[in-house]
Amino acid sequence: MLGVTFISFLLMVYFGPDKTYELLGKNPTEEQIREVRHELGYDRPFLVRYGDYLRELVTFDLGLSDSNGEPVAAILARTLPVSLALVLPGFVIGNLLGLALGLLAAWYRGKWLDKLVMSASVVGMSISFIVIIIGLQILLCTPYGLNLFPVRGWQVDGPGSYLYYVTVPTLALVLVTLGYNTRFYRAVMAEEIERDHIRTLRAYGASPAEQLFKHVLKNSLVPVLTRIMFSIPFVVISGSLLLESYFGIPGIGLVTFNAITSGDQPILKAVVGLTGILFVVALMINDMLYSLVDPRIARP
Amino acid sequence: MTVPALRVSGLSVWIGSGADSIQVVDGVSFDIDPGEATGLVGESGCGKTMTAMAILGLLPSTGVRVSCDHIEINGRDVSRLNTAQRRKVLGRDIAMIFQQPATALDPVFTMGQQISAVYRRHADGNQRRAHEAMLASLESVGFERPEEIAQAYPHELSGGMRQLSMIAMAMVCKPAVIIADEPTTALDSSTRALILHQLQQLQALHGTAMLFISHDLGVVRQSCRNVMVMYCGRLIEKTDCQNLFSHARHPYSAGLLSCIPQLGATRPGRISSIPGQVPALADLPSGCHFAARCNRSEPRCSESTPVLDAQDKKGVACFRPL
């Protein structure tokens, strides 16, 4: 955690973008430049700034955005729910569908169904996120395609409008993750299915459903949970970054994107800190889930 | 004449498909009577485990081909059953004990859960009765505190205890036949003795027929009355243990016996070994597979195949037996 903040601080803040000139009026004097730099805190020593950053993170007093003067905490509070609402369906569907397909392919491994699913997942893996987003937009949101959904925006005031705005981003997210998820889950499941204790089950007449849903699934929960837990921080921030900047959705990704392109350091600092925290939390929850799922960890 | 508990006839297994397929089990036939323990002995790769897996129908459906005349359990042919029907047989009428109890048990369920699941699947869905049956079974294999074992996860038990639990699992439905595949190979000599002892007692108690697979003639001698010797996918000799040790008839059996180091007060002389190597399964010589290594072979040994009488308890597949 300290490392995360340190490295990102070093790169992003100390060597990071300089907002001075964007905050200056026209024809500024040297004195005004100094004033702005001072106001932004650029003129303080590295360690002091880093210390301040840590203090801000710990006290959750994240300051105000350099761009629009809004409190960063308020920005986060406003945008995080949007991002969650945006990526959650895709994330859940992508993982569930991947899990289901992976299980299916693993059970029928070597058969045509497996080959079909795996080929499809290779195809899925080979399409760039960007291409998917643009392609889906053309297909679904424009007169060149079906023109069913909005090109951009996020004016959600009920389930109907939520579906209206969330469908295309969700599809994009599902499409881009499904290939990878299916593959991963298939590999995990296939390995699990080949384990000796599944053979034992078969030798004792357990039905495929019992084998798969009781034993294979429970045994593979550890890698599955790990993957899911650790992808959360990234889906929320990295995944939403592209989606939101492309679909103009006011979530944390767009805010981050704008912060990157305008050099809004307080926001960048907060986002990095936030993912660091998310990561650590994911780590902790993960460990907790492990011990719930795997008795070898709970009762060594 | 009693109906044999397990009757296998004409069992063959091929790995691979088409012209490249390799025959790993070649026309294996035998009977095991109720209460009888029969050892299946052979070196690694000779097809012992394949035979067991084929009997249970556990071989994968792709890449492996199985054919047999029939496999009867208590006179009922199970080889033609569909998957669902076969599931009912597995664990209830015929159960298997595996070589590696550490991996053969599901690490995330307690022993109790795993054993009672078998009971509930086959005998009685009632949770309480299954629990009782499970405890009884654990007790019957010699655990003094079965509740403790029932609540333990496999990793919390020692290797011997896991194998005993596995035996308890096999016995919980009191099947007619048990197939034990190298059940003691990974264990200490003391644990091995204990497990063989328990296995024998249980078998005697319930009148269970047992197919005991091992590469160790000593172990087979300790736990079985009859023995079958396998070489390159074929049964080459069937006899009772006493007889084999005192008077092995197939040259391979004899060679195998002579390889076993002997204990004794005086240091034994040179051990003898069988010359040559086991041929690769992909590249078996015609006729008797052992002919090339046999010091008694004659031309007809590599031309035609000596056969073993299918369902007899004793016999030898050799033109010039000892």
Added chain:
Amino acid sequence: MSNSSLQTKPPMLELQDLSVSFDRQRQLAVDRVNLSIQEGLTLGLVGSSGAGKSSIARAIMRLHDADSGKILFRGEDILRMDPREMKAVRQRIQLVFQDPLASLSPRRSVGQTLLEPLQHFALGDTLSRQEKIRHTLHTVGLDHDVLRRYPHQFSAGQQQRIAIARALVTDPDLLIADEAVASLDVSIQAQILELILDLQKDLGIALLFISHDLAVIRQIADEVAIMYRGQLLEQSSADAFFSGPAHPYSRALLTFASSAEPPRLPDGNWNLEQARSAMEVNASCVFAHKCAEKMPVCEQLEPRSHRIQYRDERAMEPHCVKCHLYDEATGNEN
């Protein structure tokens, strides 16, 4: 061959009060063990898994640090050697492992595998190295056409021959075979045992043969040492041991090993549950919790290792037992 005649010579390898502990938990894997191996002879080290047999082998090769004690190779303490001296000793002592496939580097051909020790110890020049490899392969019964092939292309028996060839290529004085035949089928086991016996006869190397199988030990060893939970319980000449094992544990082991039918459980507490709970009991004799002939003193006092005196003609041979039964001071009921 009379063992007694060699008795006066100093041993080739001698362990003095050697203790080795596992990495993490400071539990002793080897507990104050004294052993010696004579030039040209075979010591069979017996014990169940976890008895500390392999730890001794690893400690000798300095693959694992010893806690205390000495390992004297021809009088020099291996544990106190600098790297240069150690390199010289390593050339003289070679190891053969249990799993032949695992002990051969899968991506290196047989030729490369055999060449490596020669290169490492800078033995001979390029030409003589090839000659040496060819010769060694011949010794273990392999043709030199195997040189370009890779380990997985061989059968288990051949792999073990390659592993032995690798050990022999430096002309060692001591070969440590750690369960070298345990994973092999009996027929192959017999071949390898035969090979080892022949080699020993032809090359006159000493052998530390580690095994859990008493029958194999009977076949190959001149002397026998029995280990249990890190301690050496009994050591004697093979003939003396097999005609009259002294320690209760040794006797139990022999009972297990005999292929009598039906399987017979020796006297003593061999119940698995007991064994598990007994791990925590801190008896003074490591074997006390299973011992059929346990006496009150066994729980209180650690037995000394001492010589048994026989009345018969083999009285001159040393036969050491670590058991109160044979200790006149403590176990005088017998």
Added chain:
Amino acid sequence: MLKIKILLILLVPLMAGGCGQPPATGDVSPAKIYRHAMDGAPGSLDPAQAASIYANFVVVNIYDTLYRYKYLARPYQLQPNLAAAMPEISEDGLEVTIRLRQGVHFINDPAFEDGTGREIKAHDFVYSIKRHFDPVTRAQGAWLWQQRIEGLDRWKAEGSDYDLEVSGLRALDDYTVQIRLTRPFPQLIHTLTQGFAAIVPREAVEKYGQMLASHPVGSGPFMLTSRDSVRVVMVRNPHYRKEPFDLADEGFDHAIHEAWGLQKLQGKSPPFLDQLEIEFINEGAARWNAFSAGEVDFIKVPVSQFDSILSRREPPQLKPELAERFHFEASSESGFIYTNFNMADERIGYHPDPGQDRRNQALRCAMVKAFDWTRSNETFFYKIGRVFPGVLTPAVPEYDAAGDTSYIQRDLEGARQLLAENGWNEETLPVLEYGFPNGVTERQSFEQFRNFMTDAGYPADKIRPLIFATYGDYQRAYSAGKVPLINSSWTMDYPDAENLVQLYYGPNASPGTNSANYNNPEYNRLYEASIAMHESPERTAIYRQMNQLLMEDCASITGISRTLLFMWNKDFAMKPDRSFLGGYFMRFVDLAESLNDAP
């Protein structure tokens, strides 16, 4: 296989959701909602930081300024807004007295004593201007007044104590402001129309501090209700002062404005809308799609769409099927796009060695000749941008429509010849970096620029991109003189050519607006001479002379003024306006006649 997969996945949510419908908006609700699309997002909403067009746009609708421009009159004419009348200016032009309207209140806000907005007084204006000189404010508008208002700079130097009076900026009484200038500043009233000069209550600043930026407290026609990265929503200020709309006074022209339905506004008091939503859609294509899908009522049409909406170019005319549904206006921006040479860079600009200095000038002029304005106009502006020589854009009266256009004519031969004559060849030509902030269009501009230069024989690998992650970093780099070729654009702060010619005034060199670091004593002298002058033929002559100097020195490849096309839904009666930074008043936007009268 892919198809099947896509289909499958498509079907699931479609069936589950029964297909989403656009959310019901405006037309069923009785409230008058107008949705405006903007091509960028404002940063801070603090008037002192309203430096961008976007921020200014929002700020002037939330706050009040003393003056504004007439809604309809073009060219622009000033009009009192919060001021009661046009200012009284002394003979020497140094003393400006402004009277404020009485009875105008701030909106209700907890910042005020009892939560209700108090009346705006003259000292509020004084305070608001002073704020720009308080470093804590991070103001961006101070440059408009610094060195110009008597005592203000000293006030800052002395620590920005609001209780200290500034001699040049005083409230004579509650409704009278007096400004004393250090030198004549004819553009002063223009500056007072800008968001920078909006009136901010001291209570709110003290209560909210920097958070005023997201929590504006003004007296304008609208009040902010919400904002995020993609939109702001404002509602009508119910207490907005009554000020009936006077068609004639605002410059109504039947010929143009009648078709837009503006005559209906006569006599009514703005604001007319209940709710004002502004969407920020940077992406031109997305903006257009949102507009054509009816998600917004107004857009600045992206250039990529010009093709598909216009039936002719000169003058631009909407295709008939669109004209049925939308109003349309084409106007030329007052600012322009240009590429400066960094004259402080010895590779390309001034050089101590007179010979090299001359050769550098020849190189610049050759590059100017190599630049193909026609092509650039065609590529990026659909050929309807207005190319002009120098710095005087077509939007200002000083522009000489009949002037010499050779400066903007491509002359490849001439360029090559100039290069050859001055000893420039593939070896001797310097490596030049062309700076731009990250962006697709910026990159395309660069690649086109490089092509123009290679056409004249400049080696492609000697013109290199210098890309900056943020605009601020780009500004920092060229302000530090690290970029020899500076691609830039200028938006006028107020419609007076002074705002253009100051771009090349020597003392305004980096980090000032003179990013070319052009420093011609003659030019400087002319500028200083014109400083006190109002728009007049004399001043025009001087400006044209300055323009000529600039072209002779080839300090910049310039320039083009974009033609902005606005389209809006016929449901609304309005007049679009966005040619310079100051002022765009949404208060006059109303539903069209037909809709308004519907029950």
Added chain:
Amino acid sequence: MMRETWQRLKSDPYGLSGLIVVSVFFLIASCVWSGLLGQGWYEVSGTRWEGISAEHWFGTNLIGQDILQRTLFGTATAFEVGLTVTICSTLLGTVMGALSGWYNHSWLDEIILWLKGVLDAIPFYLFAAAVAFALQGSPWAMHVAMIVTFWTTTARIIRGEVIRIKQRGFIEAARAIGLPGLKTVFRHVLPNTFHLLLVQASIVFVAAINTEVILSFLGLGIQDGVSWGLMLAESSQEVLAGHFGNFLAAGTALFLLLMGFNLLADALQDALDSRRIVR
């Protein structure tokens, strides 16, 4: 060893087609590097948004550059980025993974693990942006960002494998003759990770190309030149106006190359599977 792999690869139709696709693209890239193809990527040779014609097979873009030329040049960019990132990150990952696996539980291992954890915890695009800021204007900023983040996966795989291999008998055998640690690692450990490295490298390659596209799209990518990501970024401004040239050309090329690599990676994984070799 290699021959067996090649045999297996040859008999796998998917793998073979993957290899062919990748080879064709590599050939194109080589031609671009040697100046035979795609040299006109920056030239304005047409008018804006020309359709498909004999002169411009894929049409032209906004400023009239030939999209085919740019697609071809983009191939070279993809390989340039892919190869640089793959080679550097694989080397770095191998060294770090080998060190931390070999000196398992040592402080070195701890430091490397910590570093990996830290790098994994920073969202990638933010990290890339940060590197872009820190290396302001450097054409290598994107490469550095990718290398610095991608090595962790390789290192994790190698570390696990090294720890696993370390317990194998032949390492013990090497140590028993006193072979020095580094020599053992290079001679006995790393060759046995080769199959994993090859597969991982192809996966990194795919990730690198994919990421280049996204970073270029976000504007954090390559500086001078053209890449498929830049073309897609351009296309994002055009497709809604009905100009699909850039999108189709870059999207298809990208898809084909990634597909080829994915198929190849799969086939390699099968062909190099050590379990199958042992069997």
